[in-house]
Amino acid sequence: MKRSFVLILALAACSLSCNREAPDATKSSKPTVALVLKTLNHPFFVDMRRGAQEAADRLGVNLQVQAAEREIDVEKQMQIVENLIQTGIQALAITPSGSREIVSALVKARDAKVPIVVVDTRVDEKAAADAGVHTETFVGSDNYEGGKLAGDYLLKVSGGKARVGILEGIPGHETGDSRLRGFRDAVKAAPGVSIVASQPANWERDQGFNVFQNMLQAHPEIDSVFACSDLMALGAIEAIAAAGRTGKIRVIGFDALDDAKKAIGEGTMAASVAQFPSEMGRVAIESAVKVIRGETVPAQIKVRLELVTKENLQ
Amino acid sequence: MHARQFGTLIGLAVLCAILWILTPYFLTVSNLLNVAEQTSINAIVAVGMTFVILSGGIDLSVGSIVALSGVVLGVSLKSDQPMLVALVVAALVGLACGLCNGALVSWGGLPPFIVTLGTMSIARGAALLYTEGRPVSGFDAGFRALATGRAGFIPAPVIVMLLVYLAAHFVLTRTTFGRYVYAIGGNEEATRLSGVAIRFHKTMIYGVSGLMSAVAAIILTARLNSAQPIAGMMYELDAIAATVIGGTSLMGGEGSLGGTLVGALIMGVLRNGLNLLGVSSFLQQIVIGGVIVVAVLLDTILKRRKST
Numbered sequence: 001m002k003r004s005f006v007l008i009l010a011l012a013a014c015s016l017s018c019n020r021e022a023p024d025a026t027k028s029s030k031p032t033v034a035l036v037l038k039t040l041n042h043p044f045f046v047d048m049r050r051g052a053q054e055a056a057d058r059l060g061v062n063l064q065v066q067a068a069e070r071e072i073d074v075e076k077q078m079q080i081v082e083n084l085i086q087t088g089i090q091a092l093a094i095t096p097s098g099s100r101e102i103v104s105a106l107v108k109a110r111d112a113k114v115p116i117v118v119v120d121t122r123v124d125e126k127a128a129a130d131a132g133v134h135t136e137t138f139v140g141s142d143n144y145e146g147g148k149l150a151g152d153y154l155l156k157v158s159g160g161k162a163r164v165g166i167l168e169g170i171p172g173h174e175t176g177d178s179r180l181r182g183f184r185d186a187v188k189a190a191p192g193v194s195i196v197a198s199q200p201a202n203w204e205r206d207q208g209f210n211v212f213q214n215m216l217q218a219h220p221e222i223d224s225v226f227a228c229s230d231l232m233a234l235g236a237i238e239a240i241a242a243a244g245r246t247g248k249i250r251v252i253g254f255d256a257l258d259d260a261k262k263a264i265g266e267g268t269m270a271a272s273v274a275q276f277p278s279e280m281g282r283v284a285i286e287s288a289v290k291v292i293r294g295e296t297v298p299a300q301i302k303v304r305l306e307l308v309t310k311e312n313l314q
Numbered sequence: 315m316h317a318r319q320f321g322t323l324i325g326l327a328v329l330c331a332i333l334w335i336l337t338p339y340f341l342t343v344s345n346l347l348n349v350a351e352q353t354s355i356n357a358i359v360a361v362g363m364t365f366v367i368l369s370g371g372i373d374l375s376v377g378s379i380v381a382l383s384g385v386v387l388g389v390s391l392k393s394d395q396p397m398l399v400a401l402v403v404a405a406l407v408g409l410a411c412g413l414c415n416g417a418l419v420s421w422g423g424l425p426p427f428i429v430t431l432g433t434m435s436i437a438r439g440a441a442l443l444y445t446e447g448r449p450v451s452g453f454d455a456g457f458r459a460l461a462t463g464r465a466g467f468i469p470a471p472v473i474v475m476l477l478v479y480l481a482a483h484f485v486l487t488r489t490t491f492g493r494y495v496y497a498i499g500g501n502e503e504a505t506r507l508s509g510v511a512i513r514f515h516k517t518m519i520y521g522v523s524g525l526m527s528a529v530a531a532i533i534l535t536a537r538l539n540s541a542q543p544i545a546g547m548m549y550e551l552d553a554i555a556a557t558v559i560g561g562t563s564l565m566g567g568e569g570s571l572g573g574t575l576v577g578a579l580i581m582g583v584l585r586n587g588l589n590l591l592g593v594s595s596f597l598q599q600i601v602i603g604g605v606i607v608v609a610v611l612l613d614t615i616l617k618r619r620k621s622t
Contacts (some may be wrong), residue, residue, distance in 0.1 A: 083589035100451040171447035
């Protein structure tokens with residue numbers, strides 16, 4: 001009996017805070033758009049939420065943002081989608097945790113006649129077609145182009161001679177795989193550039209540290225690193241510092257996080273490919289609202305990419 | 315004996331009542347089925363966890379076994395074997411992992427925490443190695459029906475969950491094996507002295523846990539239409555939480571599967587309700603953690619009062 005009392009207390013306490021936050025879709029005529037992110041413990045998605053929120057405020061729609069605790073938790077993301085559908089959302093914007101796995105969740109959105117806007121990470125086209133899922137638009141940067149941008153930069157600054165270690169994202173993720181393909185395609189043509197090691201560090205900073213430390217042990221000749229995300233690049237920078245080789249190894253990252261820009265300013269990092277997540281968030285919500293209003297949106301909306309180096313650092 | 319289980323049930327009812335007041339979306343048939351479906355995977359893993367915890371042990375490897383059985387299932391399905399063969403192979407993989415855990419605990423004399431911590435890493439690594447880190451996706455509709463199918467209006471995973479609970483409850487309350495699970499957890503030495511083959515039974519208990527992980531893997535794979543080597547992370551903690559909220563004592567010997575099912579439902583309802591209310595995902599983690607701590611705290615207080 002006592003347990004239930006405490007539960008009541010805990011929930012009453014929670015409900016106080018919930019009431020403040022929960023937008024009441026039943027009482028207002030404002031449409032509700034849901035934005036389901038991979039996670040909120042990454043600055044990239046926090047920026048995306050900011051851009052989305054600004055757009056939602058400007059357009060006068062309710063925005064419901066939910067995210068899984070961990071970036072790779074597709075099952076949790078699916079639960080979130082199922083739960084949000086219950087609240088009668090009018091559109092769903094989502095950054096899929098898995099290109100194929102998310103299709104099962106999108107099927108539920110389709111069945112509930114909720115239009116889908118895909119952001120940042122693409123949905124596997126074949127899997128979607130097989131399941132009969134139609135997405136309104138894809139909003140994101142071309143990760144392949146971004147990888148290429150990084151590769152071209154390496155060719156330019158190294159004069160076509162480099163021994164490269166690569167830190168990959170989680171294997172099987174479209175985002176990381178595309179960046180990797182773009183980078184490899186860019187350096188393929190140069191005979192002086194060899195990729196001596198390529199290992200996944202699962203998007204994480206501490207793994208970037210450990211994996212690159214091991215790489216340096218095995219291949220002390222490495223003079224350049226391409227990391228498929230800045231968090232991994234920042235980990236590698238720490239590993240380089242620990243090995244006492246700061247400034248002797250070029251580090252190229254992806255995302256242009258604030259920490260990465262700082263590192264570029266300090267000279268510990270050479271460059272990072274900038275994406276504009278807040279712009280993605282903004283465009284995603286704008287597109288969702290257009291779809292709700294019955295307007296047409298292009299099947300794909302590309303958000304710009306930019307290489308940040310010491311020269312163009314603001 | 316059933317007083318505590320009853321308390322948990324009241325907790326669930328109160329939780330539902332509060333959500334019913336706070337949001338119009340909670341108490342609808344479609345949402346309740348939604349919650350039941352979402353709970354099924356954790357609830358099934360928690361069956362095995364309840365057996366292990368009742369016997370005074372712990373199993374940290376369940377999430378990794380879910381991943382390993384899942385990818386073996388996925389690859390078997392992809393290699394055009396009959397569905398039944400793939401299901402049996404996946405079940406055997408889970409069972410084998412569990413039996414290895416059990417053998418190392420009982421014959422090797424190692425603490426369950428250490429053994430299953432090792433298996434957690436080994437099974438995860440094996441799953442990643444087997445698939446080269448990539449998910450195995452895209453199965454035929456016959457297999458997917460295990461998640462998407464409906465009997466009447468009840469989703470297939472919920473039916474599987476209920477069947478598993480009925481069978482496991484029968485084993486735990488109506489068979490000698492079930493009685494030994496409680497006896498080993500209550501007083502292992504006394505049980506041994508009364509002539510029970512402790513080692514054999516302990517091995518079987520961990521086998522049950524592995525098998526349950528495999529069943530959960532089947533549902534998860536069908537639900538996502540994909541088997542991921544990184545699936546099931548943190549499932550051990552969700553399963554332990556469901557078991558403990560359900561009133562099973564971490565010291566062993568006390569508890570019931572009914573309590574575990576209610577514990578799993580409390581977690582599922584909480585997550586669902588917090589999503590419906592639009593609570594930030596950070597606050598959600600705090601609330602869920604708080605509920606777990608409060609439940610165990612009450613368990614401890616009740617026990618202390620009973621013993622004085």
